[in-house]
Amino acid sequence: MNGQTLYPRLEPLFAQVQKPIQYVGGELNSQVKPWDDVAVHWALMYPDAYEVGLPNQGLMILYEVLNERPDALAERTYAVWPDLAGLMREAGVGQFTVDSHRAVADFDVLGVSFATELGYTNLLEALDLAGIPLHAVDRDEDSPVVVAGGHAAFNPEPVADFVDCAVLGDGEQAVGDITDVVKAWKQQGRPGGRVELLARLARVDGVYVPRFYAVSYGPDGAITGVTRTRDDVPATVGKRTVMDLDEWPYPKTPLVPLAESVHERMSVEIFRGCTRGCRFCQAGMITRPVRERTITGIGSMIDQGLRATGYQEVGLLSLSSADHSEIGQLATELADRYEGTNTGLSLPSTRVDAFNVTLANELSRNGRRSGLTFAPEGGSERIRRVINKTVSKEDLIRTVSTAYANGWTQVKLYFMCGLPTETDEDVLEIAELATEVIRAGREASGRKDIRCTVSIGGFVPKPHTPFQWAAQASAETIDHRLRALRAAINADRKIGRSIGMRYHDGKPGVIEGLLSRGDRRVGRVIERVWREGGRFDGWSEHFSFERWTAAAAAELAPLGVDLDWFTTREREEHEVLPWDHLDSGLDKEWLWEDWQEALAGEEVSDCRWTPCYDCGVCPTNGTEIQIGPTGRSLLPLTPVGPGA
Amino acid sequence: MARQPDGPPPPPTVQKLRLRYTKRGPLRFASHRDLARALERALRRAQVPMAFSAGFSPHPKISYVGAAPTGAASEAEYLEIGVTRPCDPEAVRVALDAALPAGIDVVECVEAGQGTGSLADRIDASVWRLELAGVEPAELGSAVAAFLAREEVTVAKRGKNGPVDVDARAAVAAATVAGDPGCAILTVVVRQVTPAVRPDDVVAALAAVADLRPPSPTRAVREAQGRLDDTGRVADPLGPDRLARTHCQGERATV
Numbered sequence: 001m002n003g004q005t006l007y008p009r010l011e012p013l014f015a016q017v018q019k020p021i022q023y024v025g026g027e028l029n030s031q032v033k034p035w036d037d038v039a040v041h042w043a044l045m046y047p048d049a050y051e052v053g054l055p056n057q058g059l060m061i062l063y064e065v066l067n068e069r070p071d072a073l074a075e076r077t078y079a080v081w082p083d084l085a086g087l088m089r090e091a092g093v094g095q096f097t098v099d100s101h102r103a104v105a106d107f108d109v110l111g112v113s114f115a116t117e118l119g120y121t122n123l124l125e126a127l128d129l130a131g132i133p134l135h136a137v138d139r140d141e142d143s144p145v146v147v148a149g150g151h152a153a154f155n156p157e158p159v160a161d162f163v164d165c166a167v168l169g170d171g172e173q174a175v176g177d178i179t180d181v182v183k184a185w186k187q188q189g190r191p192g193g194r195v196e197l198l199a200r201l202a203r204v205d206g207v208y209v210p211r212f213y214a215v216s217y218g219p220d221g222a223i224t225g226v227t228r229t230r231d232d233v234p235a236t237v238g239k240r241t242v243m244d245l246d247e248w249p250y251p252k253t254p255l256v257p258l259a260e261s262v263h264e265r266m267s268v269e270i271f272r273g274c275t276r277g278c279r280f281c282q283a284g285m286i287t288r289p290v291r292e293r294t295i296t297g298i299g300s301m302i303d304q305g306l307r308a309t310g311y312q313e314v315g316l317l318s319l320s321s322a323d324h325s326e327i328g329q330l331a332t333e334l335a336d337r338y339e340g341t342n343t344g345l346s347l348p349s350t351r352v353d354a355f356n357v358t359l360a361n362e363l364s365r366n367g368r369r370s371g372l373t374f375a376p377e378g379g380s381e382r383i384r385r386v387i388n389k390t391v392s393k394e395d396l397i398r399t400v401s402t403a404y405a406n407g408w409t410q411v412k413l414y415f416m417c418g419l420p421t422e423t424d425e426d427v428l429e430i431a432e433l434a435t436e437v438i439r440a441g442r443e444a445s446g447r448k449d450i451r452c453t454v455s456i457g458g459f460v461p462k463p464h465t466p467f468q469w470a471a472q473a474s475a476e477t478i479d480h481r482l483r484a485l486r487a488a489i490n491a492d493r494k495i496g497r498s499i500g501m502r503y504h505d506g507k508p509g510v511i512e513g514l515l516s517r518g519d520r521r522v523g524r525v526i527e528r529v530w531r532e533g534g535r536f537d538g539w540s541e542h543f544s545f546e547r548w549t550a551a552a553a554a555e556l557a558p559l560g561v562d563l564d565w566f567t568t569r570e571r572e573e574h575e576v577l578p579w580d581h582l583d584s585g586l587d588k589e590w591l592w593e594d595w596q597e598a599l600a601g602e603e604v605s606d607c608r609w610t611p612c613y614d615c616g617v618c619p620t621n622g623t624e625i626q627i628g629p630t631g632r633s634l635l636p637l638t639p640v641g642p643g644a
Numbered sequence: 645m646a647r648q649p650d651g652p653p654p655p656p657t658v659q660k661l662r663l664r665y666t667k668r669g670p671l672r673f674a675s676h677r678d679l680a681r682a683l684e685r686a687l688r689r690a691q692v693p694m695a696f697s698a699g700f701s702p703h704p705k706i707s708y709v710g711a712a713p714t715g716a717a718s719e720a721e722y723l724e725i726g727v728t729r730p731c732d733p734e735a736v737r738v739a740l741d742a743a744l745p746a747g748i749d750v751v752e753c754v755e756a757g758q759g760t761g762s763l764a765d766r767i768d769a770s771v772w773r774l775e776l777a778g779v780e781p782a783e784l785g786s787a788v789a790a791f792l793a794r795e796e797v798t799v800a801k802r803g804k805n806g807p808v809d810v811d812a813r814a815a816v817a818a819a820t821v822a823g824d825p826g827c828a829i830l831t832v833v834v835r836q837v838t839p840a841v842r843p844d845d846v847v848a849a850l851a852a853v854a855d856l857r858p859p860s861p862t863r864a865v866r867e868a869q870g871r872l873d874d875t876g877r878v879a880d881p882l883g884p885d886r887l888a889r890t891h892c893q894g895e896r897a898t899v
Binding site: 014020025256258310311312342 | 670677678685688689
């Protein structure tokens, strides 16, 4: 019978593995609904370890939205570590949900959220453990519909063979529409089998069903065209956009794990979308337009969430949180509200801007000031113009030394390496910058124990961005520049000892690049890597570059392409890109012009302040920027906390 | 000179409460760190007026005594908290129990009796109940007899810096066998020594002396903790506090 718990069979296995708590469920605010009470059963997967997947906001939102429906239930499943996977195979127990340990294969829909492409091998492992046929075409009507979501779903072509569909854009409303379609099809007695169900799903706004689109290739290996194979599915698939975030105050009751997770805090999304126009940033391109939650909406989510979780820290989440039109007032009023309650408030990394130091001061008014993070991204002024994240060296040094002067002892600076047009000199400027930051910081703060950490990784060009045509830097280039930077930082020992450097080598970025801009042919590489034991590719102790390059060589050579063709090759203006039939709303011409302007080092301004519809998103999707200020303010309330 | 927080120091502890709680069902897979996190959050949700340490990263005043290992269930875990307002212990118990996940159940809460000494001093032994599925009681009985007849039974356990040898025999104060056909039950009183001898080490010791190898992982439940007396019994560690309270009934505000 479907929906039975596997727990009695799993329990003896849990006794033999590392950190078993991650598999037992029962998190605060988790939900278990009776199987037979609902028409549609969703398993929601984050294809990485529980500690990474549990805090994921997207999955938490959909979990609540679906469970609020009387006709649906949603349970969660995460990638299991190899120790448990081995025992499960021996014992013949399948991939399970943590909520009530039901078999994933019993569910109607398996939704998988891809924040990064490095989760693809974990998808294959989960499908195999679940006993779901790996290839979508081999599944019958009893198999779950495998749906990919998240940012990587804007180019799902590398996993097109393994997923039944992909959802582009915001999921809140799309999951409801999918539920309606599955429910109707089941209640009608499953007319037309699985193919009919997928055809109906393909007509849902934002849902892409790869099997209904055929890809053809030219003799040079490039795509010549993508055509639909049925005329009742759309020629291009658009994205979903949720308007009015105040109407979607999710998660209302965030999940609190017993196990340790990567974020020991509650997050509130203060706005969605970003129009700063940083050219490397896929998130900023595909989530347009900006939609702010109002100050009062944010205030009530924080209040409710803290009461529901007992967390001590709240992160104000978005792509560029200091840009919220009411952020100054929000910071002051939240600091007032939570004074004396041991509640911490924080912003994620911010743009380099003096105002952001003021904000961070205000948010930390009641507590400790330790680390502050800025993201200049590019080492030289020239490269920062190329990526459209302009800040002068003087402003950067002034801002950071202000932070030190205000009692912040550690500043972390995020950079990327391997950006288009970048030279060794652009990267070496990071060392000069860090040195001057420490010098100015010591002077401004009067202390010697301040620290600056340079955090740097290789840039991976992403679909639906102006850099989608760019040649990705090779792993050798990245590693060479990182080594040179390290040497430059260590050259002046008196200053260098105050500077830390954290970096990732260039190899995983190359594979991420293959998976990001790959087409359907890359699916064979993923499958081969998984068959040879590839899992948890986002973890350095599990990632094997050699396994990936060998698999790529073996699978791609017969097709006349190779790893370099997908990564370090610059694309022509009119090359058909694998994701051209997937519409983020951005005009391809606008993206090309922006790419050309990038090469010329020209900036583009933010449409929130200089009205402009050039990128094409608002006219295409019928959306508008939604920003304040609203003129409202937070009323004092009795916050949760000791002494209350 | 390190920066100090502005404002007055945190309010002092005016009362100490001692709690017994459980680790039941799937929650037996929680580690001590998992439990500590869950308890701290639950204390906030339950609005218990916790006392905090001073400084920039204030910590709630909680002391844990002898946590059960990951994978072992328990009916008798103990902790002590400091609060800034006098509280009714039963109200704290009910509120905290409601704020914790099912399986971590707060079963007792008493006010620390004045002059009764520390909680840690009242605990030096555990009573463990081990279920050995697939093992016959008679088989277990002879293994336990062989074990008890030894002066010393050394087993290797995983330590932070590689394997460590411990004497499992010396730590065992008493052991009795019961159970049904197909599932033997071992009740064993184990002294809390360093390095710790855990239920798994006792099972390993039985394998060493009598080649007893249960076909599936042993399920362990800690049934009691307390001070081991000369008769081999383990005393209730909250007994002295309960006794002190009957002599001194004060006015108590609710949480």
